[in-house]
Amino acid sequence: MAHPPERLHDRPDPSLSAIISERRQLTNLAYRLLGSLVDAEDVVQETYARWYAMSPRQQEGIDAPGGWLTTVASRICLDLLRSARVRRERYVGEWIPEPLPDRAEWISGRSSGDADPADRVTLDESVSMAFLVVLDAMTPAERVAFILHDVFGYPFAEVAAIVGRTPGACRQLATSARRRIHVPRPDAGSSARRADLVRAFKRAWEAKDIDALIGLLASDATATGDGGGHVTAALRPIEGAEQVARFFVDRPTAAAGVTLQDCTVNGQPGLVARRYGVPVSVMAFDVSDDHIHHIWAVLNPDKLRSWRATC
Structure with missing residues (x-):
């Protein structure tokens, strides 16, 4: 697996700029969990809406704002993954994850003043189409546990708090997910x-x-x-x-x-x-x-x- 993106809650500064700077990592996380850039953008927007719905005192009481944002975004994704199984039954034909262009291709096709989540997704083997297709075959809990631990480097104790299971159960979920992964790493x-x-x-x-x-x-x-x-x-x-x-x-x-x-x-x-x-x-x-x-x-x-x- 590629070197994991910087963990969100390693930067606890609760200032406005620090909170906004988490957007790139939240988008990376949500896209890997959902396989949809549109849905990932919606998750990030909802996560920020919940943050700003809190009073300043409530925000100040959160020791690690980045960790709070990650937890909220992950739980929203988990709910979406569970409901997606129902929505997929109504989807016409096969469902494939949303493809992303290369960052250089994206930038060359837009003005430098424009901004979009596609510009914020780190392209590595954890977002290859082959990898995302395998992820889509996992259960929602397997996918969340695997992505948080194996891709983003979260310890199982923190994954457990997000998924709502014990650390041991989350370890088993990640192990089960790994057995499904047969995508060769490109060299x-x-x-x-x-x-x-x-x-x-x-x-x-x-x-x-x-x-x-x-x-x-x-x-x-x-x-x-x-x-x-x-x-x-x-x-x-x-x-x-x-x-x-x-x-x-x-x-x-x-x-x-x-x-x-x-x-x-x-x-x-x-x-x-x-x-x-x-x-x-x-x-x-x-x-x-x-x-x-x-x-x-x-x-x-x-x-x-x-x-x-x-x-």
Whole structure:
């Protein structure tokens, strides 16, 4: 795991500037817990609303404001994760975490005076699409315990106070979560190779070269689309190298105004499809052993807000 972000409650200064400075870390935490930048932003706003709803005397009575903010944000996320299971039953098709552009791409596409949470999320392997998809399969309590302890470095005694369980139970939750994690850590030496494979996939797709596509895909490759009921997308994952290759060959890449561009998705090589400059799909790839194992295509326009700002 990458070096954890600075723990929020290591900075107990209760001044206004210190409280506001916690926003970046709260956004990092909430995005990893929820897999949604929109929801993460809402959680941070609600957390601050609860802070400012207290009287000055109540605020002064909190020894570690950063720790208080973390606890509140984590509990809000835990409630959202529990309710998300019900909401997902009504979601049309597959649900994929909201993709994030690279910070450099974000900054180049907006004026320096603009600000957005996407500019505050640290992109490391704990926000790779493969990692977030695994997190989404965990129970809410597992996810919160794992992220707080293994990613942000909180001791189980503090995690227990947030989750509402004993430290021993939280340790077991994190252990159970770790057993689900089989996402290989990317190394610097393979970064260029991963980018080459994604570019080769782009060329083969544009050329409709089905044999080349099959050669780039692992035999058990899967492709998952998320249209959210707003746009057309496969309702179930496509499985198998040949099936995935044929699926992409049958999809138009040369439609009027549509272009494919290399990009960075959650810190990893990916592709973005734009129609007349407007992003209509963002694709993340899971690459290992010189093959593409998973492709996640987010077409739901509600999840492409950050990408529209890069136009």
